Amino acid sequence: MSRTVPIGTVSRETGIKVPTIRYYEEVGLLPSPARTDSNRRSYDAAAVQRLRFIRHARELGFEVEAIRQLLTLSDQPDRSCADVDVIARSHLAEIDEKIARLTALRSEVQRMVDEGEHGRVAECRVIEVLGDHGSCLHDRH
């Protein structure tokens, strides 16, 4: 059988603070782990990976409800294909939009770094880049 670890170790391995791990359990993102005889939580590798997923997804700006859905996708053994598809597609669109916006922001910040290297920071369009309407990043003036 695989090794299980206490919450502090999980915290160190995932970079998620101990109370936050307990919080994720409380709100149902993470299944309640087994307990030792002395009532301490003991986590397996799957729990650690799930926590890492939660952390990264949060850093990427997904809200807890969206993460719950993505985790549910992942938990589905092989059933309810239609539901899974609907959820997956909507998240795909969301992800594409995030990538598009980040790519635009990236190139603008990169330009600032490049120009900064030559001693002058030209006028900055960071705001314009992310400040535009819609998701299509249409050509600017």
Place this chain on the structure above:
Amino acid sequence: MSRTVPIGTVSRETGIKVPTIRYYEEVGLLPSPARTDSNRRSYDAAAVQRLRFIRHARELGFEVEAIRQLLTLSDQPDRSCADVDVIARSHLAEIDEKIARLTALRSEVQRMVDEGEHGRVAECRVIEVLGDHGSCLHDRH
């Protein structure tokens, strides 16, 4: 002179709720706008664009402090190149990491959609994709 609009219009145009706009003003992300004779806020186009930037940046998972820095970059007329460069570079790294993670997540969700179309949802690796260590998205077995 350019048209200015009341807060409700700004809210509709940006998708940010009225109290949230006032909150952004309170915490210094948005400069206090001009007021009408009857003390109502009136916003110009620049304010609207700045709010759209804030919204998108928040959706992308940047915290308020990071947004404040990015906005400061944008507000710099042409001074303090070194500071700007340091800030820009650190955000560049952060942005690259976000893009890498999102791209990985995207391809996994895409795979689920593709396989779902053929009637079966294969085992899902969404968690594995974002659950990995570090930022390098190293090759999985």
Place this chain on the structure above:
DNA sequence: TCTTGATCCTCTAGTTGCTAGAGCATGTAG
């Protein structure tokens, strides 16, 4: 002009997603 409904104001309080601390139990190293 008067009124009625939408919109604005300020201020306070609630929600979400954590995060820190009190007070006590347990585990482990010397």
Place this chain on the structure above:
DNA sequence: CTACATGCTCTAGCAACTAGAGGATCAAGA
């Protein structure tokens, strides 16, 4: 067998909103 780290639960605080009360103002119609 201390002693100090780590765990437990529970309560309270913080960041970033969000909603509502109570009151002023504006804009359109009778």
